[in-house]
Amino acid sequence: MMKNYIPILGFLLGGAVISTLADRYWLDILIFALWYAYLCTTWNIIGGIAGQFTFAHPIYVAVGGYTSTLLFNHLGLSPWIGMFAGMAFAVLLAVIVGWINYSRRLPHLTYALITLAMTFVGVIILRSSQFLGGSEGVFILRGNDPANFKFFDKHVYFWIILVAVCLVLTFVTWLSKSQMGLKLVALRDNEDAAKMLGISQLKAVLVASGISAGLGAFAGTFYAQYLFVIDPSVAGSHLAVEIILFTAIGGMGTVWGPVFGPLALVILSRYLNAEFIDFKGLGQVVYGFLIIIVLVFLKDGVVSWAGKSILRQRTKSKNARKTQ
């Protein structure tokens, strides 16, 4: 069982080594890539493992970011503590939405559409509220103040988000083998059979979406502390689309897919945009085509495809040994 956790340790150490080699430009790219990996891994708990498509993740990010930032600006509460308030709000919101949909036994589609509508409403509320800073968002005074989650050294942010990704990965690795994880997968793969066995869909969705949203909210606090601003753009549905796309490319429902997908795609898109700097938009076109190719030919994402290939190789060599 412990061997499932070794790759996470490897990822942590590998990341730490890379951080010492990267320059400021790459460090910035890697921090954003890891931020997306964190978002995808937390979204994957409800979206991939539990199979409940939700677009509301950006809302939870915004709730996290705005809550910790406002608590800091108005009450002087350290974001290290304020982030937990944001996480709690996000859990509450996710539980309410899940309850509205599944206590009435509404289908998955309405859940997806309700959460999509939330992002539209969320952005408008954030833009139009004076207290929330309107379109500009809320600023945090720059500085180097570790007790208040502010650092001049980008390396620190890199390590924080790297550790956060590893912690969530550890949780997901444990979850996917736990009784709760089995129930979520059972509901995803065969809803009727799972219900007949007494698995409550309402309870499962509330637990999975609550955890996913609560963890996701930390990404908002991190975003605000890294950029010293939180603005309505984080709440938009485009972020949800990115999260879902990156996760699908990496492999939905797998442990490592939601890490691999965003790391590969964020780095690739930055590289392509820099490479095709003279042909505006060409980088995006190449990027789009690559995404389509991966989705069409690998279907379940890179990580599931790689897993199956390894399995096939193993059985092949086993059979070869048998015939010898």
Added chain:
Amino acid sequence: MLEIKGLDSGYGDVGILHNISLSVSDTEMVAVLGSNGVGKSTLMKTISGLLRCTAGSVTLAGKDITGLPPEQIVEAGLVQVPEGRHLFNGMSVLENLLIGNTAKHARPRQKELMEHIFELFPVLAERQAQAAGTLSGGEQQMVAIGRALMAAPKLLMLDEPSLGLAPALTHQVFAALRELNKQPLAILVVEQNVSLALATCDRGYVIEDGEITLSDDAAALRQDDRVRKAYLGM
């Protein structure tokens, strides 16, 4: 154990079942017979709470379970083995069994229930770690039954357990059901294989077009001209 009175059910506005009444006593094994599309699966889904009935009542061991959500019906002691088995194919046999261990009263008895299932189906003990999707049809049916037993039901319902199984395996499955019934465990089984069902069960109900048209002891039904002509091909 199970008492159904005047049950109406269907999908949306389309009524499928009309005025269904049936009962299963604590020690009985009862069959619901009928050809394709007469509403047998609709009846199963309504009893286990996946569909809501529009009229009538369902009582389990004296408790009214009409209109309860499926998880509360399982909690009350009624568990269904779905048609076509519906195992979670990517999971191992052991995981499939563990997932059935949902009811509150069954959870502390996990080990004991598991041992009992392995006694009933020794082959499952050997295949614990194997992915459920790689088992043969008969073994998959055993997992599906075992998975339901992990919830320690008072009444087990099965929807077409013989579906897609070779005759020898079908007999094996029904022999196991008979064994379970002796414990005692009340069993309600929907079956298209009428001769086998009547050979195994105590009583039977015949459904035609969403209504019960005939009900009697299995022995009497075997002798009934209508049953012989319509279902036994005699």
